[in-house]
Structure formats: structure tokens, C-alpha cells
Amino acid sequence: MSDSQAITFRAARPEDHKTLLEINQEGQPGVVALDLAELRRLEALADYLKVLEVGGRVSGYLIGFLRGTEYDGEEFGWFRRTYPDPFLYVDQIAVSSRSRKRGLGQALYDDIEAFAMRKLISRLTCEVNLEPPNPASLEFHRRIGFSEVGRMNTRDGRTVALLSRHVGDATKAAGD
Numbered sequence: 001m002s003d004s005q006a007i008t009f010r011a012a013r014p015e016d017h018k019t020l021l022e023i024n025q026e027g028q029p030g031v032v033a034l035d036l037a038e039l040r041r042l043e044a045l046a047d048y049l050k051v052l053e054v055g056g057r058v059s060g061y062l063i064g065f066l067r068g069t070e071y072d073g074e075e076f077g078w079f080r081r082t083y084p085d086p087f088l089y090v091d092q093i094a095v096s097s098r099s100r101k102r103g104l105g106q107a108l109y110d111d112i113e114a115f116a117m118r119k120l121i122s123r124l125t126c127e128v129n130l131e132p133p134n135p136a137s138l139e140f141h142r143r144i145g146f147s148e149v150g151r152m153n154t155r156d157g158r159t160v161a162l163l164s165r166h167v168g169d170a171t172k173a174a175g176d
Helices: 014-027 036-045 074-082 104-118 135-143
Strands: 007-011 048-054 057-066 088-095 123-131 147-153 159-166
Touching: 007 104, 014 036, 014 048, 014 057, 014 088, 048 104, 057 104, 074 088, 074 147, 074 159, 088 104, 104 123, 123 135
Parallel strands: 088 123
Antiparallel strands: 007 048, 048 057, 057 088, 123 159, 147 159
């Protein structure tokens, strides 16, 4: 990438909310819909909420929670019941439609993995929709080392694959 296309990460700020909600909307149904109130609630609870900028423009985000966080997501609850040891749960990852297929999903995961390592966390967890289907995300997560460890029918009518991988087990996925 050229200098004008440099990738940077930073904590999300209130002035990013509009853009994050737009990216979230573009990512549906692959990510759960957020409104401003829910985004603010997640922001207050999240252990990791960073935006990825390309050339100074917010192009993606990732929201993550450590095992001990008092977050009420049902998939997160499944992981808390299943894994007694510390883990980092990726609640949402989304990249703007104009920025997809450029390695930004991988870059977001590289950054949260570095965060996990600093916190001495050895496991990353997430979920991917099976219904409504999200085959591109499922394939991406498999390419970067995630394995299915369970399935869940959620209260909002989705069926999700529950995925896990050990920190450091990632394989680089070109083009995402």
C-alpha cells in the first residue's frame, strides 16, 4: 500500500459512531444490527473496540470482550460456560464494502491477537452465522485457524457456528 493507504488502528471515538453504524449495516446479516444506543452500550463494556483506518478513513472495526467481562451476549455466555480459562471473544468484526478483499479482516485479527498476547490470553473465540448463511466469513475464519466447537440457535432466530482457536495458531489469509 502507498503511504496514503497506510493502515492504522486506534480506539473508537464518539465521532466514529455514524461510520461504524454504516459499516455495521453494510455487513448485515453477517453481523447483528446495531443502533446508536446498543453501540454505545457495547463501547462502554468492550475490552477491545478499535477501528481500522486506511488512508485516514475508517474502514472497519472489531469489538471484543475478555472472559470476565459482564457482557450479556448469549454466544459469549456459551463460551463462558464452556471455557473456564481466560479467552477473548470477538463479538463483531466488519469491514466497509468499499474496502473488502484487501486483507483488512486479517489485519484486524492480527491486532486483536497482539492485544490477547499482551493480556496473556491464549484463546480467541467468535461465532459465524450458519442461518442466515455467511459462507464467506466461515471460510475466512477457517483459513485463519478457527475450528467449530459448537452450534447454537439464538433468541433472534439465527443459527451460529461457535468457533475457537489458540492465539498464535493463525494462518495468513491473503485477500480478506
